[in-house]
Every structure is written in C-alpha cells, then in structure tokens.
Amino acid sequence: MGTFKKAVIVALCAAFFAVKWYSPGFDAESLRGARVLVTGASTGIGEQLAYHYARFGAQIVITARREKVLQQVAEKCQSLGAQKAIYIAADMASVSDPEKVVDFAVEKLGGLDYVILNHIGPSPFSMWEGDVEHTRWLMQVNFFSYVEMAWKALASLEQSKGSLVIVSSLLGKMASPFVAPYTSTKFALNGFFGALHHELAMKNSNVSISVCTLGLIDTESAMNKVRGVTNVPAYPAAEAALNIIITGATRQTDLFYPWFTQYVALSKDWFPSITNYIIQNSYNYNP
Numbered sequence: 001m002g003t004f005k006k007a008v009i010v011a012l013c014a015a016f017f018a019v020k021w022y023s024p025g026f027d028a029e030s031l032r033g034a035r036v037l038v039t040g041a042s043t044g045i046g047e048q049l050a051y052h053y054a055r056f057g058a059q060i061v062i063t064a065r066r067e068k069v070l071q072q073v074a075e076k077c078q079s080l081g082a083q084k085a086i087y088i089a090a091d092m093a094s095v096s097d098p099e100k101v102v103d104f105a106v107e108k109l110g111g112l113d114y115v116i117l118n119h120i121g122p123s124p125f126s127m128w129e130g131d132v133e134h135t136r137w138l139m140q141v142n143f144f145s146y147v148e149m150a151w152k153a154l155a156s157l158e159q160s161k162g163s164l165v166i167v168s169s170l171l172g173k174m175a176s177p178f179v180a181p182y183t184s185t186k187f188a189l190n191g192f193f194g195a196l197h198h199e200l201a202m203k204n205s206n207v208s209i210s211v212c213t214l215g216l217i218d219t220e221s222a223m224n225k226v227r228g229v230t231n232v233p234a235y236p237a238a239e240a241a242l243n244i245i246i247t248g249a250t251r252q253t254d255l256f257y258p259w260f261t262q263y264v265a266l267s268k269d270w271f272p273s274i275t276n277y278i279i280q281n282s283y284n285y286n287p
C-alpha cells in the first residue's frame with residue numbers, strides 16, 4: 001500500500017474518531033416523534049433548531065413574538081418532515097407568557113421531551129450609558145423567563161426523562177465591551193442553571209441540563225451589530241443549532257461551539273491581562 005493511501009486511511013480514521021468524540025452516541029432516530037419546545041424560533045439559531053428537529057421527525061412547538069413569521073417557520077417545518085409543528089406567539093417580557101407557553105406545549109404535545117430555551121430580546125451594541133430600565137427589561141426576557149419556563153416544564157421533563165437545554169454564550173463566561181446588559185443576562189443564566197444542574201444531579205433527577213456556550217454565530221441580528229466593528233470569525237447558525245440538538249440528545253452538561261470558545265474562556269482566567277488587552281483591541285473604536 002502506497003504512502004498516500006495509508007495517509008488517507010489514517011486521516012479517515014482520525015476524522016471518524018473526531019466525529020465520534022464530538023457526538024458521543026448520538027442517535028438521530030431517538031428524535032423521531034420527540035416532543036420539543038423551542039423558544040426564539042422565528043429567526044436565527046432558533047429557526048435552524050426548528051428545521052433540524054423537523055428533519056429528524058420531531059413534534060415541535062415554536063414560539064417568539066411575531067405570529068406571521070412563526071406561521072411560515074411552522075409551515076416549513078411541516079414540509080421538512082415534522083410530525084407536528086405548532087406555533088404560539090408570546091412575549092417573554094411579560095410575566096405570564098413564559099408559563100403560558102409551557103402549558104400550551106404540554107397540552108398540545110401531551111408532554112415534553114426537550115425544552116430548548118434560546119430567545120433573547122434585542123439589545124444595543126454600544127457603550128453603557130446608564131439605561132437601567134433596559135437592563136431590567138432584558139433580565140426579564142433573557143433570564144427570568146428562562147427560570148419561569150424551566151420550573152414550569154420540570155415536572156413534565158421528570159416524567160419523560162427529558163432534557164433542558166439553555167442557549168448561552170461565551171459572553172456568559174467572559175465579559176466584553178458594548179454588551180453590558182446582555183452579558184449580565186448570560187452570566188445569570190450560567191450561574192442559575194449551573195446550580196440547578198448540581199441540585200438535580202444530587203436529587204437523582206431524571207432531567208438533564210445542558211448549557212451551551214456559543215461564540216459569534218452568523219445570524220442577521222448578530223452580524224448587523226458587529227459588521228465593521230470587529231473581525232472575529234462568525235460560525236454558521238445551522239451548524240450551531242445541530243450541535244445544540246446533539247448536546248441535548250446525548251445529555252451532555254456543556255457545549256462549546258466553536259470548540260475554541262472553551263480555551264478563550266480559560267485564557268481569561270489564566271492570563272487576564274493579555275486577554276483583556278486582546279479584547280479591548282479587537283474592536284474598531286476611536287474615542
């Protein structure tokens with residue numbers, strides 16, 4: 001056998017094990033008929049989550065504020081193979097809507113196997129100028145609604161040995177300029193669901209919790225903010241979504257996507273001054 005052929009075989013084996021390691025025991029068939037709730041599913045990563053679950057033949061409830069857009073996403077989910085695709089318009093800034101959405105999903109699907117909390121309210125990408133009200137509002141949308149929905153869904157997930165998946169960010173582990181309200185909501189999520197993860201494990205709960213740490217993803221809302229401001233590479237929303245689904249299905253505690261976000265988070269603790277220097281100089285900012 002020639003050296004080239006050997007190299008190809010070695011490369012294929014390496015790729016095979018890399019994929020194995022990446023998605024331990026993921027069985028796409030396990031998602032057929034699974035009862036899934038996805039929030040923030042009218043656009044961006046949430047929309048891609050809905051389409052992947054649809055291709056896997058799941059039964060999905062999707063939610064966000066814009067009913068017309070949700071209707072289109074639900075129709076596309078049907079055409080992609082979803083067993084059910086139902087939508088409900090809701091505003092996570094309201095105190096009652098989060099629970100209402102969980103009740104709706106449990107009723108329509110007869111229970112829940114996966115709850116993917118993914119929505120975020122719009123927030124400016126700019127220096128903090130004292131808007132406390134916006135920060136309070138964003139905390140309700142990006143954090144308190146997650147807490148309310150998780151608590152409401154827990155009984156159903158216990159019954160089904162289900163999974164709760166929290167879509168968080170590298171900005172939930174490491175602060176960065178121009179996003180003070182947003183980064184606070186993500187730190188809050190990491191703290192709360194980190195604690196809940198311990199408690200469920202100590203209680204031998206049937207429910208798994210996954211917290212997903214994402215780097216920059218190429219959704220329209222994110223790209224509109226950072227275009228021309230930074231040249232940090234953006235990763236595809238569809239791939240981010242698939243990784244989130246695999247993380248939930250295999251009941252892993254954490255996802256880091258892209259993979260190097262884990263090392264960026266580490267570098268901030270191990271080499272704070274150099275990391276701060278890099279962060280502060282990675283934006284085009286002229287005072």
Ligand SMILES: NC(=O)c1ccc[n+]([C@@H]2O[C@H](COP(=O)([O-])OP(=O)(O)OC[C@H]3O[C@@H](n4cnc5c(N)ncnc54)[C@H](OP(=O)(O)O)[C@@H]3O)[C@@H](O)[C@H]2O)c1
Pocket residue numbers: 039040041042043044045046063064065066069090091092093117118119120121122141167168169170214215216217218219220221222
């Ligand atoms: N994109 C990135 O670079 C990036 C990086 C790290 C982490 N993440 C995380 O990934 C997740 C998805 O991000 P994305 O970029 O896909 O966001 P996106 O495109 O801005 O989508 C946000 C979703 O939330 C919904 N939403 C907004 N306000 C809402 C409200 N008050 N009530 C209910 N739903 C509301 C939006 O729909 P309506 O407008 O119809 O309500 C939309 O479906 C977020 O948790 C984000 O923090 C993203």
Ligand SMILES: *[C@@H]1O[C@H](CO)[C@@H](O)[C@H](O)[C@H]1NC(C)=O
Pocket residue numbers: 158159161204205206
């Ligand atoms: C875990 O699931 C089993 C059914 O498979 C159920 O009997 C048990 O009550 C569940 N545990 C909790 C804490 O609800």
